[in-house]
Amino acid sequence: MPELPEVETVRRGLQPAMEGRRIVDAEVRRVDLRRPFPEHMAERLRGQRVLRLHRRAKYILVDLGSRETLLIHLGMSGRLLVDMANQAHFHDDRAPDRRHDHVVLRMETGTQVTFNDARRFGLMDLVATERAEAHPLLAGLGPEPFGNAFDESYLVHALSQRRSPIKTALLDQRTIAGLGNIYACEVLHRAGLDPTRRADRIAAGRIAGLVPIIRAVLQEAIDAGGSSLRDHRQTNGELGYFQHAFQAYGREGEPCRTPGCDGAIRRIVQSGRSTFYCGKCQR
DNA sequence: ATGTGTTCCTGTCCGC
């Protein structure tokens, strides 16, 4: 599911249900995710007040009164659903499969927050709030696209020493935190940049031009509630709708929509991931 | 030190 816009959409949906509220009960129904839940997670969550819900890259961070922080990653198919015992919110046939409800949190208000993840690539961990940024999963992450540390000079410098294709470099969370396969493709299409070009061989001016494009694409996607291809849901079960605005991702064989371009979108594989781009207007 | 390929798991879709 989740790149930055999807995770941010989920965070915003969780906020009113969780921030400032106490977790009165935590139930772990399945422990064998790709990475097991931390020791005694249910006990460590039970009774804790949620002080703050924030996001770093594709992680949701839940700061608790115990001075521990719950780290949540949604992997490929993870969902966090608020009060979805009532499935009437699902207006399509993709209501969650309850066999994949791995964690259920009950808030003092009676609201339930459910972590559902069919593929089990998602993860949770607990870390001292003070040391959260130093957690091994967070320590190596690049700057936030909407943060002050991310600007033209940073990106030009960071990419000037990468010999991998620009698409691969943008996907690398050490370069910039939060881009995934969809938005890397969409950004490069909007920039008119060939995803196969070596990052260190692209003119600085064109790399600098990526900065506002990255911010714009991500912001538009957040405003649309993210992209729902298969698994992504907002916390109320509703779909995101940015997938309708895709210019490249998933459009193999379809005409390029760049004004004045009569090319077609192609699909190639880079580092094991599909890349969609127009061979005509992306240079 | 960088680069890419493999792997985890379930679900869905497409061609035979």
Place this chain on the structure above:
DNA sequence: TGCGGACAGGAACACA
């Protein structure tokens, strides 16, 4: 309709 294979919003890990 059944079956096999490809593929899916990620990223840690192993290996060149």
